[in-house]
Structure formats: structure tokens, C-alpha cells
Amino acid sequence: MERLPKSIVPIIIVVVVGIIFIANSTVNINSGQAGVLFERFGGGVVTDEAPLEEGFHIVAPWNSVFVYDVRQQTIDESMKVLSSNGLDITLDVTIWFEPTYDQLGLLHKERGENYIRKLIQPAVRSASRTVVGRYKPEELYAQKRESIQNEMYDETQQLLKNQYVQVNRILVRDVSLPATIKQAIERKLKQEQESLEYEFRLEKAAKEKQRQEIEAEGKARANEILSASLTDKILQEKGIQATIELSKSENSKVIVIGSGKDGMPIILGNN
Known part of the structure; x- marks a missing residue:
């Protein structure tokens, strides 16, 4: 095998170094993502500038770019919480959230890439325990799901205030009670429904009686008037x-x- 001329070796070295430089200096950010720049020799995470937008970017090879999904994301959580009287309640919820775009650098610097596990999930679990702890099981069973969702959302918003993320909505998919408690509540609700139906029938009968009395009284009065008007x-x-x-x-x-x-x-x- 013939050896390469000495004059070509430097050129090859420059080309290889150039390729490595370009490979380490280019960043492609996909749709729905944004990048946080880390300047190794310039103060670390860049927090006073907007994140890198979608597209192709060239950065110094000694710097790094951390890519985040900035679209609305979804988490499904299933957790056990206690009611006000200490019974276990299983709660299934869905959280819609997204990082605050303009504060993505601060989120990366102070909370890190695992902010979902470290920040959002604990906040939602804490809010769920707080809200469910205000109610008895029968209240949770009969309570409008929307009102529970709103309370959980408000509690979560307070916990995540100034945390560089925003929760758009919390959806309660299911509230599961212990089987014995659920059966007892269903029996109670059935009895209440039957009682309401009975009261309705009584009220209807009373109104019908009142109508008949009014009708009879009207007829009697008409007969009195007719009799008084019929002279010999x-x-x-x-x-x-x-x-x-x-x-x-x-x-x-x-x-x-x-x-x-x-x-x-x-x-x-x-x-």
C-alpha cells in the first residue's frame, strides 16, 4: 500500500477536524420544541434570552443545547387518597400542562429536565389529597365532578406559582370508593329517590283533590246563581x-x- 504524500496529511486532518466541529456545532430543533443554551465558558445556562426556536442552529462546539417539548402535554395519574373520615379513595386524573416558554431557561436551571416527576406530579398529588380530604365518601360520590376538578386545579395553581410551568386543566376520570361504602351509598340514594317519588305522588293527589273541590264549588255557585234567577x-x-x-x-x-x-x-x- 502506498503511503500518502506528506502534503495531503494536514489537509485530511483539517477536514476531519472540520467535520467534527460542524457535527458538534449544529443543532436541529423539531416542531413543538425549544432549546436551552448552556455556555460552558460563558456563565452556564442562558436565562436572559429567549429559547432557541424550531429549526437549524449553529452553536460553539463546547456549548450544549437542552431540548424541551413546549407543547401541551398530558399525564395520567392514579393515586390513593383519604377522605375526611379516613377511608381510602382511588382517584384517576389527567393533567394538561406545558412549560412556560419565556422562562424555559429558568426551568432548566432551577428545576431540571425531570421537572414533571419532581414538580408537577407531587403538586397534583398534594392538591388531590387536600381536596378529597375535605369530603366524606358519600359527598364524593354525589358531588359534581366538575367542582372537584376546579378545586384541584386551584390548589395545584397555588402550589406551582412561580415554578415556570403552567397547568391548563385537571380532569377527574374516576373516583373509586370501597365496595361496601359504594353499595351503602347506592342503597341510600335509592331510598331517597323512592321517598321523593312518594312525596311527588302525594303532592299530585293533593292538587287533584284541590282541583275537584274548586270545580265542585264552582258548579254549586253556578247552580245557586241560576236558581236565584229563575222566577215564576x-x-x-x-x-x-x-x-x-x-x-x-x-x-x-x-x-x-x-x-x-x-x-x-x-x-x-x-x-
């Missing part, structure tokens, strides 16, 4: 009108004028 002359006139109408009928009959009570006609025959 009016009745006699009505009788005469009825006699005239009957006399026009084709059926055979005999009409005796003035022989009835109070001088009213008597009609005989209805062939």
Missing part, C-alpha cells in the same frame, strides 16, 4: 215556549190550557 214568571214563559214548540210536532197530542200547576198547559198523548 220566567218559568211560566219557558213552559209556554216549550208548549208552542211541542204543538208544532207532527205527533198526535191533546193540550189542555190552564189545567196544569200554576196555570201551565198539560200535554196528553205522544203518538
